[in-house]
Amino acid sequence: MAVLRIDASILGPNSASSALADLVEQSLTSAKPGTAFVRRHLGQNPIAADVWATAIGAGYTPADQRSDAQNAAVALAGELADELRNADAAILALPFYNYGVSQHVKTWFDVAMAGGENGEKFLEGKPVVVLTTRGGAYGAGTPREGWDHNTDYLRRVVGDIWGADLTVIEREFTLVGVNPALDQFTETANLMHKTAQEAAADAGRAIADKI
DSSP: OEEEEEEOOSSGGGOHHHHHHHHHHHHHHHHSTTOEEEEEETTTSOOOTTHHHHHHHHTTSOGGGOOHHHHHHHHHHHHHHHHHHHOSEEEEEOOEETTEEOHHHHHHHHHHHHTSOTTOOTTTTOEEEEEEEOSSOOSTTSTTTTOOBSHHHHIIIIIIITOOEEEEEEEOOTTTTTSGGGGGGHHHHHHHHHHHHHHHHHHHHHHHHHO
């Protein structure tokens, strides 16, 4: 039994999304000691941006005529796909950057899908927690309502295409306390943080009950 954990923050120990993922993991392992994890950190070890195109190009090239780069890309695509197929559950810490899905997360999605069949449901029925964090606020009534081009995409791919039993945990205003212009939102940000932490702990226990 193994849980796939994917992190994608570029902020290292200051990552809000990884901190929430840690809470999911801690809650899960407290409820189910000895759980094994397969880990991949896309922020620390990103997949090269050209791997996806190279893997796709290999599909149009006879196997005995493929370049070393094509063979390596196909192998990595298969590895990523197998990590998803073989997982019993997943914890995906995928923060919002520049109003959408970051380049390195999008590359992971694309390369993994290149390693499977078209529309393959890698996570069919498996419990998956997606944790996504945003520095500002993008909800209804805010000046940037509609600018979040990240969260719906994550729901579509992980839930609808990959078939996961999906829980999405969101935390906004992570830049409160960092950007003085947001100091007026301190109380709201603290409440959002606490709510996300509680949801993360609950999600870990829920995964433990399902695997």
